[in-house]
Amino acid sequence: MGIRAQRKAERPGEILEAAYEEFVLKGYAATRLEDVAARAGVTKGTIYFYFESKERVFEATIDELSKGPIAAFCEVELAWTDDLRADVRTYLDRLYDFMAQNPRAREILRLLIAEASRFPELVDRHFDQFSSHLIEPLRTRFAHAIARGEMPEASIPELPEVVLGPVLSLNVLMLLFANRRSLDPARYMATHRSLLLDGLLSRNGHGPAQSGLGAWTEWRRLPDSHRGEMLTAPMGAGLYELRLTTGELVLITASRNVASEMIHLLPDGTGPGLGAKTSERSFLRKHLGELEYRVMGCATFEDACARAADADASRYRFPA
Structure with a gap:
C-alpha cells in the first residue's frame, strides 16, 4: 500500500480519535466539526467525505x-x-x-x-x-x-x-x-464482594456460618480492607459478637442485616456503628486494631433477638 493510500485508510480513525477528545471535553452539543477537523489536522470537508x-x-x-x-x-x-x-x-x-x-x-x-x-x-x-x-x-x-x-x-x-x-x-x-x-476503589470492591459472597451465597454451605443457621463462626480479626482483607458476615438476620484479642467480650448485637451493619465497624475513619452509643463508639474507635468478631446467621430477626437475649449480658462490656 502506498503512502497516500495508507494515510487515506488511517484518516477515519484519526478523525474519530479527535472527535472523542472534543466530545469528552465539551459534550456533544458544544462540539463543532471545525474543532474536530483542527484537532485531526484535516479540513471540515474531509470529515464530511467520511461521515x-x-x-x-x-x-x-x-x-x-x-x-x-x-x-x-x-x-x-x-x-x-x-x-x-x-x-x-x-x-x-x-x-x-x-x-x-x-x-x-x-x-x-x-x-x-x-x-x-x-x-x-x-x-x-x-x-x-x-x-x-x-x-x-x-x-x-x-x-x-x-x-x-x-x-x-x-x-x-x-x-x-x-x-x-x-x-x-x-x-x-x-x-x-x-x-x-x-x-477508594479497592475498599469499595472489597465491600461489594463481601456483601455478595457472604450474603447471596451464605446459605449454600460455603458461607460464613458453615454449620448452618444458628451456629457461630470461628473468631476473626476485624478486617482492614486497605490490605485486601474482607468482612465475612451474612447479608440477612443474625448476630455479631465482638471481643478483644485478650478474650474480653465487648459487644453482642442482633441485626436485620449483619453484613450491612458491620460495614460501619470497619476501620475507615467513619465507623464504628452508626447506632452506637457515645461510650460504645469511643471504646470501639480506640480498640479497632484489637477487635475480633464472629457472626451467626438466623432465620428471622426475631430469632436473632431471642438468641441475643439468651446471652449472659454480664459477660459483655456492652450487652445487646
Missing part, C-alpha cells in the same frame, strides 16, 4: 472506540469451575481490574448517559453488547448454581444486573467526582 453528519461522527466514535475495551475484556474466556464463590470472586476481580485499566470505557459510558435521549438506538445497541459479554455469562452461571443447589433461587430475574449494579455505581462516582473527592 455525513455530526450525529454520524458521534455514533461512529462510540461504536469504533468501544470495540477495543470490549475486545480486551473478552480476550480471556470465562472458565467457570465447580466452586461458585471462587467463580464470582474471579469474575468481580476481573471486572473491577478492567474498569481500573480502561478509563476510556468510563468516558464512553458518560457520553452515552449524557446523550441517551438523543441517541436511544445507540444506547440500546451498546447495552445489548454489554449484556451479551457481561450479564449473560453471569446469568448462565447463576442458573447452573441454582439447579445444583449451590445458592437459593433468586426472587428476581434481574439478579445479574443487580450484582453488577455496584460496578456501574463506582464508574459513575469516579466520573462525577474525578479527583475532587477521595474514592
Whole structure:
C-alpha cells in the first residue's frame, strides 16, 4: 500500500480519535466539526467525505472506540469451575481490574448517559453488547448454581444486573467526582464482594456460618480492607459478637442485616456503628486494631433477638 493510500485508510480513525477528545471535553452539543477537523489536522470537508453528519461522527466514535475495551475484556474466556464463590470472586476481580485499566470505557459510558435521549438506538445497541459479554455469562452461571443447589433461587430475574449494579455505581462516582473527592476503589470492591459472597451465597454451605443457621463462626480479626482483607458476615438476620484479642467480650448485637451493619465497624475513619452509643463508639474507635468478631446467621430477626437475649449480658462490656 502506498503512502497516500495508507494515510487515506488511517484518516477515519484519526478523525474519530479527535472527535472523542472534543466530545469528552465539551459534550456533544458544544462540539463543532471545525474543532474536530483542527484537532485531526484535516479540513471540515474531509470529515464530511467520511461521515455525513455530526450525529454520524458521534455514533461512529462510540461504536469504533468501544470495540477495543470490549475486545480486551473478552480476550480471556470465562472458565467457570465447580466452586461458585471462587467463580464470582474471579469474575468481580476481573471486572473491577478492567474498569481500573480502561478509563476510556468510563468516558464512553458518560457520553452515552449524557446523550441517551438523543441517541436511544445507540444506547440500546451498546447495552445489548454489554449484556451479551457481561450479564449473560453471569446469568448462565447463576442458573447452573441454582439447579445444583449451590445458592437459593433468586426472587428476581434481574439478579445479574443487580450484582453488577455496584460496578456501574463506582464508574459513575469516579466520573462525577474525578479527583475532587477521595474514592477508594479497592475498599469499595472489597465491600461489594463481601456483601455478595457472604450474603447471596451464605446459605449454600460455603458461607460464613458453615454449620448452618444458628451456629457461630470461628473468631476473626476485624478486617482492614486497605490490605485486601474482607468482612465475612451474612447479608440477612443474625448476630455479631465482638471481643478483644485478650478474650474480653465487648459487644453482642442482633441485626436485620449483619453484613450491612458491620460495614460501619470497619476501620475507615467513619465507623464504628452508626447506632452506637457515645461510650460504645469511643471504646470501639480506640480498640479497632484489637477487635475480633464472629457472626451467626438466623432465620428471622426475631430469632436473632431471642438468641441475643439468651446471652449472659454480664459477660459483655456492652450487652445487646
